[in-house]
Amino acid sequence: MIAFFAAVRAIHFASLMAIFGAGAFLALLRSRLHIEVSAIAARILFATAATLALITAVAWLGLVAGQMSGDWHYALDPAALTAVVTGTRFGQVFLWRVGGLAVLWIACILKTPSQNLLPALLAAALLGALGLTSHAAASSGEFGIVRAGNDAVHLLAGGFWLGGLLVLAMLMWRHREAPAALLGPLQLFSAWGTYAIAALVVTGVTNAASILPVAAVSVRSFYARVLLSKVAIASVMIALAAVNRWRLVPALRSGEPGAPHDLARSIGAEIALGATVIAIAAWLGLMPPR
Amino acid sequence: MNARSFLACLAIMGFAAPAFAHAFLEHAAPAAGETLATPPRQVALAFSEQLEPAFSGVTVADSAGQDVEAGHAVVAGESMSVALKPLAPGTYRVTWHAVSVDTHRTEGAYSFTVKP
Numbered sequence: 429m430i431a432f433f434a435a436v437r438a439i440h441f442a443s444l445m446a447i448f449g450a451g452a453f454l455a456l457l458r459s460r461l462h463i464e465v466s467a468i469a470a471r472i473l474f475a476t477a478a479t480l481a482l483i484t485a486v487a488w489l490g491l492v493a494g495q496m497s498g499d500w501h502y503a504l505d506p507a508a509l510t511a512v513v514t515g516t517r518f519g520q521v522f523l524w525r526v527g528g529l530a531v532l533w534i535a536c537i538l539k540t541p542s543q544n545l546l547p548a549l550l551a552a553a554l555l556g557a558l559g560l561t562s563h564a565a566a567s568s569g570e571f572g573i574v575r576a577g578n579d580a581v582h583l584l585a586g587g588f589w590l591g592g593l594l595v596l597a598m599l600m601w602r603h604r605e606a607p608a609a610l611l612g613p614l615q616l617f618s619a620w621g622t623y624a625i626a627a628l629v630v631t632g633v634t635n636a637a638s639i640l641p642v643a644a645v646s647v648r649s650f651y652a653r654v655l656l657s658k659v660a661i662a663s664v665m666i667a668l669a670a671v672n673r674w675r676l677v678p679a680l681r682s683g684e685p686g687a688p689h690d691l692a693r694s695i696g697a698e699i700a701l702g703a704t705v706i707a708i709a710a711w712l713g714l715m716p717p718r
Numbered sequence: 719m720n721a722r723s724f725l726a727c728l729a730i731m732g733f734a735a736p737a738f739a740h741a742f743l744e745h746a747a748p749a750a751g752e753t754l755a756t757p758p759r760q761v762a763l764a765f766s767e768q769l770e771p772a773f774s775g776v777t778v779a780d781s782a783g784q785d786v787e788a789g790h791a792v793v794a795g796e797s798m799s800v801a802l803k804p805l806a807p808g809t810y811r812v813t814w815h816a817v818s819v820d821t822h823r824t825e826g827a828y829s830f831t832v833k834p
Binding site: 492495496497498511512515516517518 | 770771772773815817819820821822823825
């Protein structure tokens with residue numbers, strides 16, 4: 429059941445990150461390079477992600493009812509669900525959250541979602557609110573707000589990375605016959621992706637420093653080993669991003685025949701690793717740190 | 719690798735630890751394993767996080783398993799307490815469960831003794 433709970437959280441995080449990142453990178457592409465992606469592909473991405481975000485939010489409520497009761501059978505118990513919604517801080521935030529997700533869903537279904545910034549802004553707000561309700565909810569005072577802001581920046585930077593990769597994947601498919609058209613988007617993504625990785629590093633350092641006095645994490649604990657595996661996968665992603673930027677994009681520019689294929693494989697691998705990192709983060713959040 | 723270099727690695731890798739804040743028991747009166755000359759009037763527990771009253775509580779039972787609380791547990795802020803009936807000499811078991819406001823549940827139990 430913990431695995432299922434972790435999957436629900438992971439899909440929720442990844443959906444909102446994809447909407448924010450894809451929306452933000454599409455806006456950059458439009459304003460800097462006047463490039464659009466296929467309207468149908470973008471619509472499928474936004475509508476699927478918004479639907480998954482809404483479904484997983486509701487599933488999350490049931491799982492929290494089970495978690496709080498200490499018995500997963502209460503996940504579907506009306507009295508327990510009512511007690512969570514009416515009697516806990518999670519429940520109060522949940523009502524606002526579902527309202528925001530419903531607005532996001534409408535924005536992603538009705539409008540051409542890739543051509544306005546509303547979905548990206550709503551997804552950013554919903555990602556930021558995650559930090560407010562988890563970590564910082566329990567820690568008090570100004571320190572809690574700093575940690576919530578730190579979490580929000582980390583989620584948004586990771587979201588830009590993931591969503592941008594999804595947009596690049598769509599463009600690679602669209603321009604598979606003429607890969608030279610990809611040079612502009614790839615260079616734009618590399619430039620902004622560097623800022624995103626820098627933000628991930630800074631917020632990671634801040635977070636590591638902030639948990640130092642709180643949790644005496646032992647390296648031998650299961651928690652620490654899972655944590656280390658996430659660090660390892662994240663560093664492989666950074667290495668792949670560096671290979672893309674400094675080797676594969678120049679190879680594409682000079683017209684090397686294998687370059688488009690290598691780039692496509694590398695971006696696919698980065699997306700898969702990114703999904704794994706999000707899944708591990710979602711799992712770790714359910715685990716006691718000692 | 720020690721804990722310091724591990725955390726240094728985390729910092730270098732630029733990776734944010736996930737959200738967690740389980741409510742751990744920080745202080746209990748009577749304390750675990752304590753032997754008291756006079757019977758306590760209540761059990762009071764203090765935790766590391768804010769608690770959800772609807773999902774947190776504490777019960778106290780004698781060695782026969784009979785509950786000896788004199789009312790419902792009162793949960794407020796980071797602490798909970800429960801009033802006790804007059805206790806006869808013997809060993810008593812305190813069983814608590816705590817849900818922090820960020821939804822995590824922790825449970826525990828310990829015993830104390832009232833001297834004859």
